Amino acid sequence: xxxxxxxxxxxxxxxxxxxxxxxxxxxxxxxxxxxxxxxxxxxxxxxxxxxxxxxxxxxxxxxxxxxxxxxxxxxxxxxxxxxxxxxxxxxxxxxxxxxxxxxxxxxxxxxxxxxxxxxxxxxxxxxxxxxxxxxxxxxxxxxxxxxxxxxxxxxxxxxxxxxxxxxxxxxxxxxxxxxxxxxxxxxxxxxxxxxxxxxxxxxx
Numbered sequence: 001x002x003x004x005x006x007x008x009x010x011x012x013x014x015x016x017x018x019x020x021x022x023x024x025x026x027x028x029x030x031x032x033x034x035x036x037x038x039x040x041x042x043x044x045x046x047x048x049x050x051x052x053x054x055x056x057x058x059x060x061x062x063x064x065x066x067x068x069x070x071x072x073x074x075x076x077x078x079x080x081x082x083x084x085x086x087x088x089x090x091x092x093x094x095x096x097x098x099x100x101x102x103x104x105x106x107x108x109x110x111x112x113x114x115x116x117x118x119x120x121x122x123x124x125x126x127x128x129x130x131x132x133x134x135x136x137x138x139x140x141x142x143x144x145x146x147x148x149x150x151x152x153x154x155x156x157x158x159x160x161x162x163x164x165x166x167x168x169x170x171x172x173x174x175x176x177x178x179x180x181x182x183x184x185x186x187x188x189x190x191x192x193x194x195x196x197x198x199x200x201x202x203x204x
Contacts, residue, residue, distance in 0.1 A: 022155075026162040033067040040069035043155045047148055049136040051117065054159065057131040066132070072115045073137070087149050090120040092141045112137075119143035125156040127163035134159055 021042045025035050032039070032054070040052040051070035057063055065073075090096065096109050121136040121144040134156040138144065 022158055026158060032159065032162045036067035037069045039159070046155060047121070047136050047152045048138065048143070049121075050139045051137040053135045053137070054163075055133045055135060057133070070137075073112070073117075085124060087121070087123045087152070089122075089144050089146070089149075091144070093118050093120065094141075121148055121152055123149065123152045123156045125153070125160040127160040130163060132156075132160060132163060 022039065025038050025042060026032055028035065036052070036054065040049070043049075043052070051068065051073055053065060053069070053073060054067040055063055056066045093109055093113050116139045117137045118141040119138040121138075122133050124131065124133050126132070134152065136144070136152060
């Protein structure tokens, strides 16, 4: 949790009012998916949007929709960007009728347009070893410009810290479970040794 608190000092200048609310929201849970709609509501004052999604990329380039603030998103709006661009802006989804990457199905863009979405701003961040994209979607055309990118990146910094904190907590849980399992095995071995019990011989 200290990591989240420390990170707030570097981004609070860009998010002077929502910063405290955003920090408090992500600090309340270990899984940001549980509060992602609330995160979206808070940061609308910073980067206006109608939907927000969090997309993960693995080392093989596979895309996973980790969280979404809206139920009407038909696909991963950030999946066509790839994981190597710092940011991308689509001013009018109606102009894009073919996918830009194999990870997009041909009808994802059409489905987004049919759902009313027109503009997309996607920013890339690293959360420990996890590559992620925070994707802002608007139902207005030309909703985003390069001037919106710094604010979107600052929001993504908060989310990335929360995701990294989740990963560390999960890793610690795994280590604790491994230690507990090792202790159980050791206790069983000691019990067998003390009782003089021998393992059955394997039939030759």
